[in-house]
Amino acid sequence: MSWNAGYVADIGYTAGFYRETAPGHMAFAALATGRSPGRALRPRRVLELGFGQGFGLALLAAANPDVAFEGFDFNPEHVANARKLIEGAQLSNVMVTETGFEEAAARGGANDLDIVAAHGIFSWVARPVQDAIVAILRQRLQPGGLAYVSYNCMPGWAPLQPIRQLMMQVKRRNPGHSDRQLALGLDLLSKLRQSNAGYFAANPAAARHVDAMLAMDRVYLAHEYLDEHWDLFQFAEIAARLADAKLAFLASATLSENLDRYAVPAALAPLLAGIDDPELKETVRDYAANKQFRRDLFARGSGELTAGEHLRLLAQLSFVLAVSRTRVRFMFQGPVAQLNGMPELYQPIVDLLAKGIATFDALLALPVFGPSNAAILLDCLTLLVESGQVLPVIGPAADVAPAKRFNRMIVAQARAGRVHGSLASPVARTGIPVSDFGLLALAALFDGMEDAGAAAEHAMSILKALGRRPFREGRLIEDDREATGFLAENFQPVLEEAVPVWQRLGMI
Numbered sequence: 198m199s200w201n202a203g204y205v206a207d208i209g210y211t212a213g214f215y216r217e218t219a220p221g222h223m224a225f226a227a228l229a230t231g232r233s234p235g236r237a238l239r240p241r242r243v244l245e246l247g248f249g250q251g252f253g254l255a256l257l258a259a260a261n262p263d264v265a266f267e268g269f270d271f272n273p274e275h276v277a278n279a280r281k282l283i284e285g286a287q288l289s290n291v292m293v294t295e296t297g298f299e300e301a302a303a304r305g306g307a308n309d310l311d312i313v314a315a316h317g318i319f320s321w322v323a324r325p326v327q328d329a330i331v332a333i334l335r336q337r338l339q340p341g342g343l344a345y346v347s348y349n350c351m352p353g354w355a356p357l358q359p360i361r362q363l364m365m366q367v368k369r370r371n372p373g374h375s376d377r378q379l380a381l382g383l384d385l386l387s388k389l390r391q392s393n394a395g396y397f398a399a400n401p402a403a404a405r406h407v408d409a410m411l412a413m414d415r416v417y418l419a420h421e422y423l424d425e426h427w428d429l430f431q432f433a434e435i436a437a438r439l440a441d442a443k444l445a446f447l448a449s450a451t452l453s454e455n456l457d458r459y460a461v462p463a464a465l466a467p468l469l470a471g472i473d474d475p476e477l478k479e480t481v482r483d484y485a486a487n488k489q490f491r492r493d494l495f496a497r498g499s500g501e502l503t504a505g506e507h508l509r510l511l512a513q514l515s516f517v518l519a520v521s522r523t524r525v526r527f528m529f530q531g532p533v534a535q536l537n538g539m540p541e542l543y544q545p546i547v548d549l550l551a552k553g554i555a556t557f558d559a560l561l562a563l564p565v566f567g568p569s570n571a572a573i574l575l576d577c578l579t580l581l582v583e584s585g586q587v588l589p590v591i592g593p594a595a596d597v598a599p600a601k602r603f604n605r606m607i608v609a610q611a612r613a614g615r616v617h618g619s620l621a622s623p624v625a626r627t628g629i630p631v632s633d634f635g636l637l638a639l640a641a642l643f644d645g646m647e648d649a650g651a652a653a654e655h656a657m658s659i660l661k662a663l664g665r666r667p668f669r670e671g672r673l674i675e676d677d678r679e680a681t682g683f684l685a686e687n688f689q690p691v692l693e694e695a696v697p698v699w700q701r702l703g704m705i
Contacts, residue, residue: 212250212278214619215347216585217450217492218314219257219627220264223343225589226494228514229579230448230455231507235341235499236311238510239592240264244310244337246330247318251279251293252617256628258283258291259603260621262596266291269301286603298322298329308339316492319435320349321424327438335442340498344444346435353489354429356400360386360407364422375419382422387411432479432491444495446475451492451532452583454482456576459531461485486532508571511557515590516578517625517702521694522551529580541565542577547587553701554590554624588625588702595623597703604704608643611636614663622702629702637684638691639705649692653684 216222220243224234241264248254248268258266268291270276276295283291294301313334319327334344367382368375390397390407397404410418436446453459460482461469469485472478482488502510518525525547527538545563549555557574560566566574581587600621607617616636619628631639640659641652657680660666666673667680674680699705 212252212617214253214256214617214628215316216627217345217347218245218253218316220261220312221589221591221626223312223345223450223494224591225514225582226448226450226452226455227343227496227499228507228510229452229575229582231502232447232496233341233499233502233506234510235343235496236339237343238513240311242310243267243312243314244269244333246298246313246315246333248275248279248293250275251282252619253316253628254293255279255282255286255288255291256603256619256621257626258288259286259599260595260623260626260628262288262290262599262623263593264290268293269296269298271295271297282603282606285606286599288599288603290599298326298333302329302332302336306333306337308337308342310337310339311342312345313338313342314345316345316347319346320428320430321420321426323426326426327428331438331442334439334444338442338444338497342497343447343499344439344442344495344497345450345492346439346495347450347490347492348435349427349429350483350488350491351429351431352484353487356402357406357489358429359396360403360410361422361427365425368423375423376415378423379415379419383411383418430491432483432493433476435491435493436476436479436495439495442497444497445499446479447494447496447499449492450494452579453529453531453536454486456531456579459536459580460533462533482532488532511571511575513591514557515554516550516557516560516582516587517554517590518547518550518586518698519588519625519629519702520586521698522547523694525586526584529584536580538577538580542573543581546574546577546581550587585630588622588627590625592626595626595703597623599623600703601705604639605643608636608639612640612659614665620699620704622699622704624701624703629699629704632691634684634687635691635695638688638696641688642692642696642705647692649685649688650681652688652692653681656684656688657681 220237220240224237227234243264244267245254246269248270251268254266254268273295276293279293315330338344364382367385368378371378371381386407390404448455457469462485465485469478469481472481527540527543529536529538542565545565546560549560561571561574582589600623604620607620616633618630620631622629637656637659638652641655644655646652646655667683669683674683
């Protein structure tokens with residue numbers, strides 16, 4: 198058997214950051230549901246299983262320099278890339294190991310971990326490897342620890358499963374590199390879709406899915422559709438498997454999914470309210486929202502909080518704006534529909550945060566809230582955090598130097614043509630999304646150019662050296678003057694609005 202055991206290894210995984218893997222996000226998710234965050238509130242040791250290119254792991258290590266991070270991945274290309282990031286940012290609190298999960302489980306270990314994260318792994322590995330993940334959780338996660346596990350789920354995948362099956366048939370009949378197999382599979386799907394094949398005529402969701410696939414990143418698609426192992430789970434199956442590691446469901450890391458009034462259509466709210474069994478309740482949520490992917494938090498011994506305990510823990514939290522005040526919107530995408538927040542509730546929150554970091558108690562003291570309305574404030578903060586406009590600030594202030602080194606390295610990589618979509622914030626202890634324009638603007642800023650026009654000229658020199666040009670609405674801009682003007686237009690809001698936010702977040 199090949200060393201990759203059916204997992205796509207001839208194309209490296211994408212280099213992304215997933216905010217649900219941040220300890221602070223996990224802690225807030227627990228507190229937002231009235232549950233104890235356990236050791237996620239002040240973690241000391243964190244393990245990521247299957248860290249891909251290592252970008253997210255290195256980012257979190259940079260943003261949390263007082264936490265020891267560890268990563269396991271069986272792909273030597275991933276490990277090599279992760280070590281380059283770690284060495285490039287001079288991070289001393291993270292270690293990566295080239296190892297399979299079965300090997301790691303066989304080695305055992307003391308229950309020394311506060312958090313274990315496994316993003317996008319469980320559905321794409323064989324049953325013995327899944328069992329090894331459970332064994333690692335059982336061996337190493339200590340009481341009070343949290344596990345984050347994400348996976349493909351039913352019923353959302355039910356009408357789409359034949360797409361994956363067809364892709365696998367194409368793969369097995371066309372030996373060779375994964376990128377060629379993917380191209381052949383997509384071409385066949387596209388022709389079937391364009392010809393209105395009966396399957397797509399009878400399954401509009403499948404037709405829309407193929408349309409979306411054709412615009413997706415090819416590396417992601419190869420790993421999503423061409424792995425030999427691809428399990429679609431019911432929530433109850435995962436809960437039963439993780440119960441073997443003495444873990445119980447805590448909350449969804451997708452924050453809005455925990456709020457009953459938003460998690461299902463209004464007509465189903467009475468049905469959901471009448472279900473006491475927590476596992477069945479999660480399953481009903483999945484059916485109500487036709488969910489395809491779950492991001493779950495499980496805890497080892499973390500239980501309900503009393504009202505007093507809950508308020509005392511919330512009092513330890515602060516919050517910070519992650520975007521400029523002018524960019525804040527009170528419209529939120531929920532599991533089943535768009536939600537429109539009441540300005541009279543949300544505006545005082547963001548107005549106070551626009552002045553600087555504010556504690557939960559300071560927000561609770563706003564006239565619109567008060568001690569009796571803590572639950573309303575928490576719901577508002579939950580949606581603001583889920584939307585990425587506000588971030589929880591948990592724990593003592595971190596040393597900003599590692600994050601700044603990491604971010605400068607990422608900007609330097611962008612100059613060389615390798616673009617990543619997030620930077621590290623040591624204030625919020627997580628990653629902050631950054632666009633291509635943001636990276637190019639920072640490259641100019643780091644070279645002393647604070648004016649949008651000068652930054653645009655600087656960016657054009659970078660792009661020309663890479664043999665690239667900017668696009669406007671899908672059209673390559675061939676004229677230098679037009680291209681420079683286009684860049685200047687996009688740099689202006691970055692320099693005026695985003696940069697002050699990034700400075701407040703300790704990123705630059």
